Amino acid sequence: MAGFSPCRTRASSARISRSSHGGLWPNGLDVLGDLGVRERVCRLGNTSADYRLRTASGRVDTTIEFPNVGPEPGFVVVHRADLHEALLETVPEQRVQFGTTVEAIRERADTVDVELSTGETRDYDLVVGADGVGSAVRRLCFDSEFLDPVDTGVWSFWTEATAPFPEEITSLSGPATEAILVEIDGRGLVNVATKLESEDEPAPTADRLRTVLEELGWVLPATLDRRTGPLFADHVREVTMDRWIRDRIALIGDAAHAVHPISGMGAALAFEDARTLADRVDRSSTVPGALEGYFRDREADVRSVQRDTAVMEPFLLADSRALRLLRDGVLSATPLVEWALRRRIRALTPNEA
Numbered sequence: 630m631a632g633f634s635p636c637r638t639r640a641s642s643a644r645i646s647r648s649s650h651g652g653l654w655p656n657g658l659d660v661l662g663d664l665g666v667r668e669r670v671c672r673l674g675n676t677s678a679d680y681r682l683r684t685a686s687g688r689v690d691t692t693i694e695f696p697n698v699g700p701e702p703g704f705v706v707v708h709r710a711d712l713h714e715a716l717l718e719t720v721p722e723q724r725v726q727f728g729t730t731v732e733a734i735r736e737r738a739d740t741v742d743v744e745l746s747t748g749e750t751r752d753y754d755l756v757v758g759a760d761g762v763g764s765a766v767r768r769l770c771f772d773s774e775f776l777d778p779v780d781t782g783v784w785s786f787w788t789e790a791t792a793p794f795p796e797e798i799t800s801l802s803g804p805a806t807e808a809i810l811v812e813i814d815g816r817g818l819v820n821v822a823t824k825l826e827s828e829d830e831p832a833p834t835a836d837r838l839r840t841v842l843e844e845l846g847w848v849l850p851a852t853l854d855r856r857t858g859p860l861f862a863d864h865v866r867e868v869t870m871d872r873w874i875r876d877r878i879a880l881i882g883d884a885a886h887a888v889h890p891i892s893g894m895g896a897a898l899a900f901e902d903a904r905t906l907a908d909r910v911d912r913s914s915t916v917p918g919a920l921e922g923y924f925r926d927r928e929a930d931v932r933s934v935q936r937d938t939a940v941m942e943p944f945l946l947a948d949s950r951a952l953r954l955l956r957d958g959v960l961s962a963t964p965l966v967e968w969a970l971r972r973r974i975r976a977l978t979p980n981e982a
């Protein structure tokens with residue numbers, strides 16, 4: 630579509646997000662490559678090839694290797710602020726309007742009127758809701774919230790990265806809990822997910838985190854003692870929609886299909902959505918046609934991640950002793966995880982799948 634000129638509103642200029650890091654797979658890295666920031670993001674993040682798997686019982690403690698994609702790393706964990714910084718530099722400054730949100734959206738025959746919190750009303754050819762799991766665009770434009778609370782609490786915090794913080798990217802599994810520890814640029818990042826009694830349990834507290842970390846043992850309690858920044862805590866919420874487009878409104882990323890963070894795929898899905906939508910808008914002669922193409926191109930990938938996550942989540946956050954023993958047995962006695970990791974990286978590498 631000729632003359633397409635995007636404008637982006639953002640509620641806050643602060644680099645605050647639902648978690649302080651993101652693990653990116655080859656599909657997400659490929660989009661960063663198209664934007665010319667892949668190398669920079671990899672330089673700023675942790676691209677260590679070693680991935681250590683441990684169980685709280687100590688029965689499993691093994692290191693597997695992330696395969697590279699050609700000469701490039703197949704996986705990077707990056708600080709959100711660095712990722713945002715790198716991405717923002719690809720957008721002309723005048724296209725981003727900070728401190729603004731949408732109050733109302735009205736679709737007309739050929740345009741969409743958007744009322745902003747500044748009091749202005751503007752009309753656009755197309756509105757894209759890239760506003761995360763609690764999307765205002767989704768609430769304003771679709772029939773329902775499509776927001777499902779999940780019985781999982783998550784915490785994320787920075788800590789000192791000196792010993793006993795592990796050097797490798799480390800995943801520690803305990804009863805109904807998984808913690809990931811990553812060193813990024815001299816700082817230690819800890820992400821914890823644990824099953825709650827129910828999705829109605831009150832918001833995950835710092836006290837609850839302390840208990841969870843003490844149950845996990847190993848270096849985990851020390852990481853909290855040596856915390857260096859604020860504590861992020863939240864309930865996991867998922868978004869499941871039949872369709873995340875309508876005539877001139879499109880949702881991308883978590884606004885369209887937030888998945889359980891245990892999948893580690895939300896950010897890559899968001900990047901791929903954005904690229905596909907931009908490509909469809911570029912190639913189509915009408916906005917509704919572009920959005921239809923965008924939805925068709927993305928639906929299968931999104932559903933596949935949703936399905937895989939539903940299978941993976943009970944296994945990774947296993948509560949029952951029997952399931953944990955099975956998981957630990959698989960981790961310690963078979964190369965299944967390494968095989969699955971290699972398979973995932975191959976499947977997510979463009980031109981390799």
Ligand SMILES: Cc1cc2nc3c(=O)[nH]c(=O)nc-3n(C[C@H](O)[C@H](O)[C@H](O)COP(=O)(O)OP(=O)(O)OC[C@H]3O[C@@H](n4cnc5c(N)ncnc54)[C@H](O)[C@@H]3O)c2cc1C
Nearest residue numbers: 639640648652730760761765882883890893894895896897
């Ligand atoms: C603890 C945790 C760990 C995770 N780990 C990983 C991981 O390792 N790998 C991975 O791929 N994914 C991970 N995820 C998921 C990942 O964070 C999300 O899938 C990803 O951030 C989605 O990107 P998004 O741009 O759609 O939404 P967001 O990153 O949530 O961005 C939405 C943006 O919209 C802005 N906004 C919100 N409302 C408004 C409004 N009304 N008006 C204007 N602006 C607004 C927000 O300020 C924000 O900047 C994790 C999530 C959590 C909670």
